Amino acid sequence: MDSKTLTFLRLMGLYQILDPNTVKIYGYNIHHIVIMIFVSFLFVVSMLFPIGLIYLRNDITAFLYYGGCLSNFMLSCFKIFKVMYCSKDIWKFIDVTRYYLNTYKHYNINVLKNWDTRSIRAIYIYIMIWLIGFISWFSSPYILNEYTVKIRNIDGSYSNYRVNIFNIYLIASDETYNMHFYIFYIIEIIIHFCYVYSSVVSDIIIILISFEINSRMEIICIACGSLNYNICPKEGLSDSNVIKLKKRYDVIYDDLKILIMDHKTVIRKLQDYYAIFRPVILVQIFIASSSHIVIWFVAVMGFVKGDLGSSILSIKLFTVHPLVSFQLFVMCYLFGSMNEKKDSIIFALYSSNWTEMDMKCKKLILLAMKMISSNNLKLKFTSTKIVDKEMFTHTMSFCYSIFSTLVNYNKTN
Numbered sequence: 001m002d003s004k005t006l007t008f009l010r011l012m013g014l015y016q017i018l019d020p021n022t023v024k025i026y027g028y029n030i031h032h033i034v035i036m037i038f039v040s041f042l043f044v045v046s047m048l049f050p051i052g053l054i055y056l057r058n059d060i061t062a063f064l065y066y067g068g069c070l071s072n073f074m075l076s077c078f079k080i081f082k083v084m085y086c087s088k089d090i091w092k093f094i095d096v097t098r099y100y101l102n103t104y105k106h107y108n109i110n111v112l113k114n115w116d117t118r119s120i121r122a123i124y125i126y127i128m129i130w131l132i133g134f135i136s137w138f139s140s141p142y143i144l145n146e147y148t149v150k151i152r153n154i155d156g157s158y159s160n161y162r163v164n165i166f167n168i169y170l171i172a173s174d175e176t177y178n179m180h181f182y183i184f185y186i187i188e189i190i191i192h193f194c195y196v197y198s199s200v201v202s203d204i205i206i207i208l209i210s211f212e213i214n215s216r217m218e219i220i221c222i223a224c225g226s227l228n229y230n231i232c233p234k235e236g237l238s239d240s241n242v243i244k245l246k247k248r249y250d251v252i253y254d255d256l257k258i259l260i261m262d263h264k265t266v267i268r269k270l271q272d273y274y275a276i277f278r279p280v281i282l283v284q285i286f287i288a289s290s291s292h293i294v295i296w297f298v299a300v301m302g303f304v305k306g307d308l309g310s311s312i313l314s315i316k317l318f319t320v321h322p323l324v325s326f327q328l329f330v331m332c333y334l335f336g337s338m339n340e341k342k343d344s345i346i347f348a349l350y351s352s353n354w355t356e357m358d359m360k361c362k363k364l365i366l367l368a369m370k371m372i373s374s375n376n377l378k379l380k381f382t383s384t385k386i387v388d389k390e391m392f393t394h395t396m397s398f399c400y401s402i403f404s405t406l407v408n409y410n411k412t413n
Helices: 003-012 014-018 030-047 049-055 060-085 087-094 109-143 174-179 181-225 234-238 242-305 308-351 359-373 389-412
Strands: 148-152 158-162
Touching: 003 014, 003 181, 014 030, 014 060, 014 087, 014 181, 030 049, 030 060, 030 181, 049 060, 060 087, 060 181, 060 242, 060 308, 087 181, 087 242, 109 181, 109 308, 158 174, 174 181, 181 242, 181 308, 242 308, 242 359, 242 389, 308 359, 308 389
Parallel strands: none
Antiparallel strands: 148 158
16 A cells, blocks of 8 residues: 555544554553544434334335434444454555565556555545535535425324434424424534544445455456566577576466465455455445435435425435445445456466466466365355446346336326
8 A cells, every 4th residue: 555545544544543553541542432432422313213213104205214314324333333343454454565465576566556546536536425415414404494394293293394414303393303403403413424434434444455455466367467478488498408498487386376375365365354344345235225215215205295395305315326326336346346356367377378388387377276266255245146346237227217116106196
């Protein structure tokens, strides 16, 4: 990881969260303590949501909206808890400069630089999308201070609540909520900040490590594919000097062993990475997919009803639609790329100049190909559904089909 990336991590506070040498209080990282205080507040508030969901069971739009808020808040808490609990293991991934690459001299370092640049760009885009959503929701009470959100109560009556960030009124009456509006607003600001920071920190760590693993896999594949083309050209193999020829074969054999060992190291790190983040990633993919459906459903219901409050909620939800799409796309793209690169090492070995190698090198290549092909390490949502770009496409198609179905249903009724 280059110095720019490390500087960025320090500015975001990620480096301090993971660094085992950070200032500690009673043996605990001081940043962990502060984060735990704020995230615990978010968790406690989230635990009150089921009460509000019971209260809103007659209003399907509000029920789905608050159900989506609950799932995303809980996911944010889960992700940051996981990061802090596994901070020592994650630190080993962040300090990637000390592993993956051994003494092989022909790695294309430009590949690593390109992946580093792409990772930083992806993170900048991600943060910008978060900022747009954060500012939109944060400023909505000021922009829409004259409007109210209408909620259907259990008894069939309606209550009108002033527009707030999330409108987390739980079971408070509209009179109480509107009278103490700014107290609820301050509470929601704290919730909003905790939710955003926890989500951003966790996702950036996942994105950075995923890009790093992808870069290591690609650079090894490129090196395997070019093996024996530049190191030991074909004309050199016809040399009458047997000793010189044997030395060249030994160089190829040693380089091949280094590449295989590097690949094994990457796969081992990938296994550790999946062991830590697999639950987080799978839950996030499920919630992101569900959030897509909820956003489209609320949007259709809001505009069909013609209710101003529902329309306002729909607009606010659409500001986070790019964020949810980006989260889902990046996860599917990165882990799909890992699967492809893990499998492409076999083709890379076959693409090397193995026909001009000696029997010892050929046997080693054959053994490596068998070992790699027997490894079925892939991130799967189910036993048959692999996390890749195809999953993203299917999810988007499913969401838009639901949207079309809802629109047609409302037109006919």
